[in-house]
Amino acid sequence: MRHLTEDILIQYAFDLLEKDAARSAEEHLSVCTECQQWLTAIQKKFSIMDAIGGEVEPSEALIAKTLAAKTAHAVKTIPFYRKMWVGWAAAAAVAVIGAWVLNTLSKDTTPSKGVPPTEGVASLPSAVRSDATLRGQGPIKSDESLARAKIVSADLIPDVPPFAPASAIELVVLPSPDTMQLTIYNSADLTLVRDTRRLTLKPGWNWLQFMWDGTLIDPTSLSLTPLEYADKIDIQQLVYPARLKDIGRWLIRSEVEGAVPFEITYFASGLSWRAFYMGTMNENETMMNLKGYVNVANNSGQDFQNAQTRLIVGQTRLTEAIAYLAGRYYPYGPDVPRQDWYFERDITDRKHKVRMLGDKVTDGALFSDDWEGRMGGRVLLGTEIKAIEKEGLSEYFLYTIEGTEDLPNTWAKRLPSFDVSDIPVKSLYKYDEDRYGMDTIRFVSFKNDVEHELGDTPIPEGNIRIYRRLNDAQNLSYIGGTDIKYIPVNEDVELNLGASPLVKIEPKLIDSKTDNYTFNGKGDIDGWDEIETWQMKLTNTREIPAEIEITRNFGTDYWDIDLDKNTEGIEYKKHDKSHARFTLTLEPQTEKAFAYTVTKYQGTRSEIYVKQLQEQAQ
């Protein structure tokens, strides 16, 4: 006897077999105990499906919502998502703003044929704008706005706003912002974002929803301001719905019907900027061309399109970091952190973005991977030089990048800041064991003033790299790089370019002895002189002269020095109490040596030395 297969038994149990097959299976089962047991086991297995019932009782609130909203258009929650494939424009959407137009004026509602007239709070097909008005048709022009916007009587607006249930909000993608402005306070990881959008209001009560999922904004800083009809539009409250993350809803009472420009402002984290400088010295290293760049990096989780970017130099004090506020589960209330979403991003997303952006923006532009890693993304080198306007504020300095920029998330963008030629510079090789060890350190100095072709603005802190033009073929050699601090106007700039192997200073102790002992009443030594003779060997293997500054620390305030005879061209001065400083110019490809003898007075000898100095002074 051939047993039934499991497939047949399942189909039999669920009445899926054709009549003949079902009859045949039934006949077999009537005589086959084994198959009966198997069928029972199958039925038992599937009985677990009854653990969830067929019906779920809707709550009274849901029924009320359903009845109220049955004629308002789509009442659903559309989560914010990023469509990677939609293209740059869509991907650059900063946030999604949704609006649910609740009850307005129902009196002119005309029921369509076959559809019953409706009652209740939201039953106004004619008063509800169509989706097409909102969905991605681009900003409404100002004259259109004026033409469309009209004032309605305040008497027609109910005193009390309608209830806005959490799940009964329609989100509609609005056109991109008309304008976007970023003001980046670098010192505090703080960016003020201001954008203007045209929102189509209905007369009456409007709910406007702002979502910031996946971004680093401070929800407590959100602000909404009408730019027109301010006396007719009242922003009543900003609600953070319970159990919903990253959502704020504004309740707006409007006596205006039509498109009205609004400004939305908030603080964001994750945007930063950094200054870079490239100096190119001439062959003699007497002049330098200095180019300044500003590298703006966006790791805020948002894409900013056509954003005017302003950079603030100066220290900003915040009571709480924006990144911390952005990471809280609730905008206010219990301090419950949530997971750092941005550390869990898929790297492939980023690559996809890079490729996608490249399609759009990189036409004719250059990529540089130099900054990869440092800025967390590739740098797009703009082909058009944009001026950066500078403006002094009371405590800060404001740099405004000319025009607008696209700043995709995870990208960095380098923008030219200034380009100044023929800045007189001075190179100096310093030897100071206390500060630099046994190396000779190279410095390049200039001044941020008019005389040095600068001085218009302070120079923000940043990284500078110095090159030297080698020959007429314009070949460059890298000399060194360093970080510079904020340089006010008229301030000296001295760049430490690191150790120079081509200019060497080698001190050598030639002789050391003690002399001139003094004794106290008990015959013990209470004073003496330490006498050291040092030879300084200087080597310049460069093809240009080297200005050299040697600082020697004697370890005591009581000392005297004698230079030997071979010190022509060497200037010596007492730098401070315990230091002497020698300066000289060493010709190209030369070696030179000089010696000095220092006498250090110890114990009572130091008192005698001081007395002698006082007598000489008199």
Add this chain to the structure above:
Amino acid sequence: MIVYISSGIKDSMQDSDRNLMDAYLGGNAAAFETLVRRHGPTVLGYLTKMTHNRDHAEDLFQETFRKVHEHAASFRGDNLRPWLLTLTAHTAISWYRKAKNNPAVSLNHPLCADGVHCQTLENTLPAGTPEPADLLVLDEQRRQVRNALGKLPEQQRTALVLNYYHQFSCQQIAEALNCSVGTVKTHIFRALKRMAALLPDPAGGIE
């Protein structure tokens, strides 16, 4: 059975769906409420199983009844349930396809799984409820079923849920999904095969 509802209108089962729909089309808004209350549990039950998310289900619940309102005039027959569930199925399928194409970060995080069979203080306190251990088992079973259902392809899940939980015949499902009866049977069978693989074997189960 008579159910009293807040507005004072009573739902007498003597009023057929047809009568209620006619009343609604004639301008009686209360009839619509009666229909929502009568068929709401079925619709919400179906949507909850299909979306695996209470918030989505509630959104689609409203969407479904909005469609009922819009298409009320096209309802034929006496029994609203098949027509309504067909509408519900289409709403869910449409949502499912949209959600599949647009992977989304949900705004509404359910407190537990589908947000329906949550273990709340309310259902642990009253007398007469199952023992905690039984509740635990039941919770686990629900989780397993929900997970298994969630792993089914959209068409298979639709067919199985309509058939198993809402007693739709293959013919009714075929009409709802606009496909042949054979296709429906195939969907259900494949769904069951998949469920069999996903669901745990009962004690002393299938050898």
